[in-house]
C-alpha cells in the first residue's frame with residue numbers, strides 16, 4: 001500500500017486530507033471509490049466540472065475508481081439527450097469511468113425491496129395526507145411537527161397499500177411512503193421524509209414499468225452503498241440530508257455504509273449555474289441552444305474555444321472548501337489564456353479592415369514572407385504569408401488626427417508592418433464630403449525587409465496586415481459576458497436574472513479579412529489573431545473553405561489586477 005502524506009504537486013483540500021487519513025488507517029481496505037451522480041435533466045456546466053475534477057481526480061490520485069451514475073428518478077424532466085451529452089462532456093474533460101456507467105433506475109427493484117424491508121421493521125408507513133397537509137404537519141424550524149394520522153397503520157396494511165401503489169391502483173398524490181423517524185426532530189429533513197411517490201409517467205429507461213418513484217434521499221445513499229462507494233462527495237446544500245443518508249443505511253441491510261462529505265459549490269461571476277434557469281435561456285431563445293458559446297455549459301465553453309486542460313487547471317486553482325464564495329470569471333479566462341498562450345498558433349487577421357495602398361510597391365509583385373507560428377516556441381515552425389501592393393489593416397490602427405500617446409499609423413508617420421516593411425503614410429483618400437476613409441496611401445522602404453531598418457532607424461508601433469488580393473473574407477463573432485451584473489442570481493427585489501441579460505453579448509462582424517492559410521481551419525481549431533484575441537473555428541458553423549470564427553477570449557488579462565485587489 002502506498003503511504004500518502006504530502007500532496008503530490010496538487011493543492012490539498014479537506015476532503016483529500018480525509019481520504020489520506022482513511023487510506024493510511026486502511027479504512028475500506030485502503031480502497032477509494034467515488035462517483036459523479038448527475039441528474040440527466042440538463043447539460044453539464046462549469047460547476048459540474050468542479051465536482052467531476054474532484055471525484056475523478058481523487059480516484060485517479062489514490063488508484064481508486066470513480067463511477068458515472070445517472071441519478072434518474074424524476075421521469076418527465078429527464079431525457080436521453082441529456083444522458084448522451086453528459087457522457088460526451090465528462091469524456092471531453094479528460095475523465096474515464098471505464099466500465100462503470102450506472103443508472104439509479106437500474107436499482108429500482110432493489111430499492112423497492114429495501115423499502116419493503118423498512119416497512120417490515122416498522123420504519124416506514126404509507127401516508128394518505130395530501131402534499132399540502134404534509135407540509136402543514138411538518139412544522140417549522142421553531143415548532144415541532146405533528147404526527148400524521150396514518151403513522152400508526154399496521155405493517156400488514158402498509159405492505160398491502162405499498163404493493164398496490166406499485167401496481168398502479170391509486171392516483172398520483174393519493175399516497176406516499178414515508179420513513180417513520182421523528183416529527184419533532186430539530187432537523188426538518190428527519191420529520192418522516194417521503195421515500196416514494198406515485199408518478200404515472202414514462203421513464204426514459206424503464207418505460208411504463210414503474211408508477212412509483214423513489215425520492216433522492218432514499219435513492220442516493222442506497223445507490224452509493226450498492227456500488228460500494230467509500231467517499232460520497234456532494235455540495236453543501238445536502239449537509240442537513242446527511243443525517244437521513246446515514247439513517248437509511250443504518251435501517252436496512254445495506255451492503256456497506258459510505259460516508260458523505262460536503263463542499264461548497266462553485267459560483268462564478270457574471271453567469272448562472274442553475275439548470276432550471278439555463279433551460280429557460282434556451283427555451284425562450286435568449287441564447288442559441290445549450291451549446292451557445294456564451295453559456296457556462298461545458299459544450300458552450302468548448303464551442304467558445306475553451307480547452308479541457310484550462311478548465312481542469314481552473315478547478316485545481318479554485319480549490320475545495322466548505323465555505324460558499326464567488327469566483328471571478330476573470331480567473332477562468334486567465335486559466336484559458338495561460339493554456340492558449342502556449343499552444344495556439346499565431347496568425348494575422350484584420351477584423352475591421354481599411355485599405356492601404358503602397359504607392360511605390362511594384363504592381364504585380366507578391367512576396368511570400370516567413371512568419372513564426374509562435375513567438376517563443378520555435379518548434380511550432382513558420383508559415384509563408386503573401387505580401388503585395390494592396391493590403392488591409394485595422395481601422396483602429398490609423399488616426400488621421402492622432403491623440404497624444406497614439407503611436408500607430410497617422411499622416412506623415414512611419415510604422416512597421418509585422419514581418420514585412422516600414423511604411424509611411426503620405427495621403428488619405430476619403431469619400432467626398434464625409435469623413436469616411438476609403439484608402440490610405442503609403443510608401444514602403446525596401447531597405448527594411450523583415451521589419452528592420454538597416455540604418456537603425458526606429459518606429460514606435462508594429463501593426464498587423466493581410467494582403468487584399470490573397471486574404472479570405474469571413475465572419476467573426478465577438479462574445480462578451482451574458483449578464484451585466486456580477487451575480488444574476490441575487491438581484492434587486494422585483495427583478496430577476498433575465499432583466500440583466502447583456503444586450504451586447506454577441507457582435508457579428510461579417511467583413512473580416514483573414515490570413516489566407518485560415519481557409520482550411522478545421523472546426524474547433526484555435527488561433528491567436530495577433531494583437532487582438534484568441535479565436536476558435538466554430539464547431540457547428542465553420543466549414544473548411546468557409547471558416548467562421550468565435551472570439552474565445554481577448555488577450556488582455558484582468559485577473560492580475562483583481563488578485564492584487566483581493567490581497568489588499
Ligand code: ATP
Nearest residue numbers: 037038039047048050051234235265266273274275
Ligand atoms: P442544479 O441545481 O443546477 O439543477 P444539481 O446540483 O441539481 O444542479 P446534479 O445533476 O444533481 O445538478 O449535479 C451532479 C453533481 O454535480 C452533484 O454532486 C452536485 O453536487 C454537483 N454540482 C452541481 N452544481 C455544482 C456547482 N455549481 N459546483 C460544484 N458542484 C456542483
Ligand code: MG
Nearest residue numbers: 038039071216
Ligand atoms: Mg440535483
